[in-house]
Amino acid sequence: MNCLRPLTRLPLFMMITCILTSALFFAGCGIKNDYTKKQMYRLSAQVNHPADPSNRSAGVPLVVRRLDISPEFGGAGFVYRVDQNRFTQDYYNNYMTPPARMISDVMFEALVNSPQFAAVPKNRIPDDIFQLWGKITALYCDRRSASAVSAVVSMALNLDRLHKDGFTPVLAKTYSAQIPLGSDTTPKAYLQALNRGLAEIVKNILSDFQSLSTGDNQ
Numbered sequence: 001m002n003c004l005r006p007l008t009r010l011p012l013f014m015m016i017t018c019i020l021t022s023a024l025f026f027a028g029c030g031i032k033n034d035y036t037k038k039q040m041y042r043l044s045a046q047v048n049h050p051a052d053p054s055n056r057s058a059g060v061p062l063v064v065r066r067l068d069i070s071p072e073f074g075g076a077g078f079v080y081r082v083d084q085n086r087f088t089q090d091y092y093n094n095y096m097t098p099p100a101r102m103i104s105d106v107m108f109e110a111l112v113n114s115p116q117f118a119a120v121p122k123n124r125i126p127d128d129i130f131q132l133w134g135k136i137t138a139l140y141c142d143r144r145s146a147s148a149v150s151a152v153v154s155m156a157l158n159l160d161r162l163h164k165d166g167f168t169p170v171l172a173k174t175y176s177a178q179i180p181l182g183s184d185t186t187p188k189a190y191l192q193a194l195n196r197g198l199a200e201i202v203k204n205i206l207s208d209f210q211s212l213s214t215g216d217n218q
Helices: 002-033 053-058 099-112 187-217
Strands: 039-041 060-064 077-083 086-095 117-119 129-142 150-163 166-180
Touching: 039 187, 060 099, 099 117, 099 129, 099 187, 129 166, 150 187, 166 187
Parallel strands: 039 086, 060 117, 060 129, 077 129
Antiparallel strands: 077 086, 129 150, 150 166
């Protein structure tokens, strides 16, 4: 009879071990289900309604080269400024495409949707076109003060006129916008503020170009 006792105790020990292991496993699954899901966001700059066909045809042809971007802002995740010289990245709230590429596309769409500019025809390249290029130098959510959170975007931009004799620099300027978020400091609110900042920059570019064009015609 004594030789049978280890055989009866072993299954009981194994059963207890299995129960504890299962409990830990399901508890672990519960924790994993609580992980924050990644959110993807798209930028835009809704400056004005689409231009009438007559206005679009009157605009000068424009191309926008892919903008460069400072390395600290070039990642997919939102960037937060938490101290004078310290930035952190949000791995759960991301741009749908790399921000430099997205902002380049946003700038192009907003500018050619104005009376001043038009997209270059697909079937031919005009002899006289304008080219916008430059670098995004700031793109972050400023959280250094909990009571004054804001979206910050800054670009050093150049506008050149390309013609058969070469090119002529038309505009070289740094455009910046800082949009307060107010009481809503969520990632979605940050993106909305960033969109307003981009729209503000587009409006300023159009205003500067209009002033230059008016001056040339006088």
